[in-house]
Amino acid sequence: MDTAEPSRRDFLYIATGAVAAVGAAAAVWPFVDQMNPDASALAMASTEVDISAVTPGQTITVKWRGKPVFVRNRTKEEMDKLAAMDVKALKDPQSDADRVKKGHESILVVVGVCTHLGCVPLGNAGDHKGWFCPCHGSHYDASGRIHAGPAPLNLPVPPYEFVSDKVVKIG
Amino acid sequence: MSGHSTYTPSNGFTRWIDERLPIIRLSYDSFVAYPTPRNLNYWWTFGGILSMMLMVQLLTGIVLVMHYTPNTLMAFTSVEHIMRDVNWGWLIRYMHANGASMFFIAVYIHILRGLYYGSYKAPREILWILGVVIFLLMMATAFMGYVLPWGQMSFWGATVITNLFSAIPVIGDPIVIWLWGGFSVDNPTLNRFFSLHYLLPFVIVGVVALHVWALHVVGQNNPTGVEIKSEQDTVPFTPYATLKDAFGMSAFLVVFCWFLFYTPNYMGHPDNYIPANPMVTPAHIVPEWYFLPFYAILRSIPDKLGGVIAMFGSIAVLFVLPWLDTSKVKSNAYRPLMKQFFWILVICGLGLGYLGSQPAEGGYVIASRILTAWYFLHFLVITPVLGLVEKPKPVPESITAAVLAKNAAH
Numbered sequence: 001m002d003t004a005e006p007s008r009r010d011f012l013y014i015a016t017g018a019v020a021a022v023g024a025a026a027a028v029w030p031f032v033d034q035m036n037p038d039a040s041a042l043a044m045a046s047t048e049v050d051i052s053a054v055t056p057g058q059t060i061t062v063k064w065r066g067k068p069v070f071v072r073n074r075t076k077e078e079m080d081k082l083a084a085m086d087v088k089a090l091k092d093p094q095s096d097a098d099r100v101k102k103g104h105e106s107i108l109v110v111v112g113v114c115t116h117l118g119c120v121p122l123g124n125a126g127d128h129k130g131w132f133c134p135c136h137g138s139h140y141d142a143s144g145r146i147h148a149g150p151a152p153l154n155l156p157v158p159p160y161e162f163v164s165d166k167v168v169k170i171g
Numbered sequence: 172m173s174g175h176s177t178y179t180p181s182n183g184f185t186r187w188i189d190e191r192l193p194i195i196r197l198s199y200d201s202f203v204a205y206p207t208p209r210n211l212n213y214w215w216t217f218g219g220i221l222s223m224m225l226m227v228q229l230l231t232g233i234v235l236v237m238h239y240t241p242n243t244l245m246a247f248t249s250v251e252h253i254m255r256d257v258n259w260g261w262l263i264r265y266m267h268a269n270g271a272s273m274f275f276i277a278v279y280i281h282i283l284r285g286l287y288y289g290s291y292k293a294p295r296e297i298l299w300i301l302g303v304v305i306f307l308l309m310m311a312t313a314f315m316g317y318v319l320p321w322g323q324m325s326f327w328g329a330t331v332i333t334n335l336f337s338a339i340p341v342i343g344d345p346i347v348i349w350l351w352g353g354f355s356v357d358n359p360t361l362n363r364f365f366s367l368h369y370l371l372p373f374v375i376v377g378v379v380a381l382h383v384w385a386l387h388v389v390g391q392n393n394p395t396g397v398e399i400k401s402e403q404d405t406v407p408f409t410p411y412a413t414l415k416d417a418f419g420m421s422a423f424l425v426v427f428c429w430f431l432f433y434t435p436n437y438m439g440h441p442d443n444y445i446p447a448n449p450m451v452t453p454a455h456i457v458p459e460w461y462f463l464p465f466y467a468i469l470r471s472i473p474d475k476l477g478g479v480i481a482m483f484g485s486i487a488v489l490f491v492l493p494w495l496d497t498s499k500v501k502s503n504a505y506r507p508l509m510k511q512f513f514w515i516l517v518i519c520g521l522g523l524g525y526l527g528s529q530p531a532e533g534g535y536v537i538a539s540r541i542l543t544a545w546y547f548l549h550f551l552v553i554t555p556v557l558g559l560v561e562k563p564k565p566v567p568e569s570i571t572a573a574v575l576a577k578n579a580a581h
Contacts, residue, residue, distance in 0.1 A: 035349050061450055065355065066354055117335065120451060133452075135331060152474075
């Protein structure tokens with residue numbers, strides 16, 4: 001039978017097909033979502049760090065969510081050099097003041113993972129004596145901002161707060 | 172091409188089987204009576220060599236799994252346990268690790284043979300595409316296998332390669348976290364890579380079956396690129412191709428054994444004998460040698476997304492090669508210009524491989540850019556244009572005519 005009018009049978013076919021598609025998608029989802037981080041991975045979300053021993057010029061590396069986080073106490077000269085830079089000329093323009101907490105300007109907290117392909121950059125290295133990624137040659141300054149190389153973005157600043165003058169809570 | 176079957180069951184038992192599941196007939200028609208061009212050279216033995224290497228990898232891999240522990244706390248020590256304690260464990264692991272490299276040596280020769288003799292052209296497009304699919308599956312399998320020993324190179328290789336997906340706008344980062352099962356490469360990543368590393372070789376076996384099926388439908392190409400025209404152009408697969416393949420495999424095994432017994436770590440990296448440390452990246456990370464040309468292409472582009480696109484594009488271009496080549500002549504033996512460009516491409520690939528092993532700085536980056544540009548130029552511009560402007564040498568009338576002319580010259 002070949003009619004131009006949609007029949008009740010056409011409706012039944014489409015309705016059945018639609019329900020089957022929804023059912024199939026619902027059945028696939030657990031198999032996709034099982035690969036996402038589970039609650040135990042999400043629970044490792046914060047870590048507290050004592051920074052009282054980090055003197056100017058020093059950097060410590062702490063582990064947060066399985067990744068290295070750099071806590072760097074910048075020297076006066078480093079701060080002066082950063083202040084003199086032309087922010088607009090950067091690939092990912094951001095002023096140093098936007099990357100630190102007020103009252104703790106010398107302390108920089110950044111995730112130590114290169115924004116290119118995830119290597120851990122080396123400290124006090126590269127063109128700007130900030131960080132240098134050995135994998136593919138990205139140069140960061142002492143504010144963790146990208147200056148040269150394939151990395152598209154600055155080293156990200158994780159969510160953190162000063163619990164006291166000595167203790168930083170990351171995450 | 173397949174023609175009708177010439178198999179006749181020799182006794183009542185095989186006749187009984189043949190009437191129910193004609194598996195002996197299929198094997199006979201495919202590997203005994205199957206007509207192969209009479210002029211195949213040794214470059215044609217690499218298909219058989221690759222089948223052999225796939226079997227070596229499956230056998231050694233299944234044995235290694237009997238002793239390996241896929242857990243970040245124990246993976247490294249379980250590999251050392253295989254190397255030091257397990258009976259013959261050192262041999263089986265070295266076979267597997269060097270076998271992967273030998274597999275890639277063979278596949279690169281196999282691909283270049285296809286390029287030189289125009290084996291990708293009609294009617295072999297699907298055969299060629301299936302081959303590129305196998306190549307991609309091999310790369311995924313090799314990459315995930317390299318992660319399993321959980322050394323420094325394993326960990327940072329996994330980090331860099333999975334991060335390639337973060338170049339995708341908007342959904343890139345969620346995809347990477349999904350691949351990792353966490354916020355960095357960790358135990359969930361190791362476990363899923365182990366699962367997939369075990370699965371993919373069997374997928375490869377399946378695609379190889381399709382590859383061989385397609386081959387047996389369209390027939391083998393040959394050094395002249397002229398299709399088979401009569402029975403005179405062919406010899407039966409057994410004993411001719413069987414024995415030639417066996418000789419090729421034996422010669423290949425000599426090279427394999429040389430690496431295996433004399434310098435089993437030559438193609439590996441010493442850093443992978445350091446347990447994985449998520450806090451420190453080795454100063455100089457490089458992938459396994461067989462990924463170096465693609466790594467050089469990735470690094471040559473000063474833009475993250477652009478680099479990733481160029482790297483995947485360098486393989487994607489192979490999928491459309493059958494339609495990029497406009498020449499009517501298959502074999503480069505009769506294409507004086509393309510023959511030269513073929514060898515330039517080989518040198519370009521080797522050059523990219525060398526540059527991929529060097530640090531990403533100064534002159535190395537500039538050289539990588541030139542060679543990357545040449546690679547794409549070869550496929551996207553030279554190949555289509557040359558087919559239109561080149562004047563090929565006269566192609567022989569038939570395979571037999573070519574063979575007789577060659578013998579008459581001696």
